[in-house]
Each structure stands twice: as structure tokens, then as C-alpha cells.
Amino acid sequence: MADLLRSGHKMLNMACPICNNPIFQRRNGETYCPTCNREVLIIESKSHQINSKTKANIDKNIIKEKNAVREHNDAVIFLKQVIIEKIDLFSKKLKKETQIDMIERYVKLLLDFYDILNKFSNLDI
Ligand SMILES: [Zn+2]
Structure with missing residues (x-):
């Protein structure tokens, strides 16, 4: 794990759905599980999309208010x-x-x- 971090990989705050070990992100943005040695696709949940849209609207409203x-x-x-x-x-x-x-x-x-x-x-x- 330390080797992965040293070589520029980022440990994500997510667990592999198969082995439940932490998922890492390669420098090219790919996410994978070093334990299973397979790529893990992260699908953005709909609620997250709504949240970012809501956040954008809140930001817009703050600017309007200012x-x-x-x-x-x-x-x-x-x-x-x-x-x-x-x-x-x-x-x-x-x-x-x-x-x-x-x-x-x-x-x-x-x-x-x-x-x-x-x-x-x-x-x-
Ligand atoms: Zn795994």
C-alpha cells in the first residue's frame, strides 16, 4: 500500500465491492483494487448529481444576493x-x-x- 502511495497513487475513501479493501486511483484517473488486481468503476450516484446541481444553484443565489x-x-x-x-x-x-x-x-x-x-x-x- 505504501509503495502504491509513493508511486503517486491516491487512496480513495471507498472500498472494493468484492474484497472490501481500499480502492486506489492511478495517475491517469483509473480506479482499481490492488488486492483483486482489477479495475473498479465508480458510478456517480444520482443523488450526488442532484447535490452538485443544488450546490450550483445555491452558489448562484449567493452571488445574486451579494x-x-x-x-x-x-x-x-x-x-x-x-x-x-x-x-x-x-x-x-x-x-x-x-x-x-x-x-x-x-x-x-x-x-x-x-x-x-x-x-x-x-x-x-
Ligand atoms: Zn478488491
């Missing part, structure tokens, strides 16, 4: 910038404003903007 998160983060960052610009704009308007009802409206707007910014700061972006 992209969705990135797009969402981009949208939030953009909205943050817009709100900061609006705060700046309405602060300047508020400074010049003398009519009480308009001042009230600007103050209300600014409070809303800061409220949104506070909500974003909880999102950890």
Missing part, C-alpha cells in the same frame, strides 16, 4: 449624498427666510432629513 446587497448599498449611499445636499440647500434657505410658515416648513424638512440619515447610520454602511 449583488442585490451591493446595489442596495449603492442606492443608500447615493440617497445619503442627496439628503446631505438637500440639508445644505434648505439650511441656506432657512437662513434667509423670514416668513414664519416657511421657516416652519424648512425646519420640518430638515428634521425629516436628519431622521433619514439617523436611520441609515443604523444600517452600518
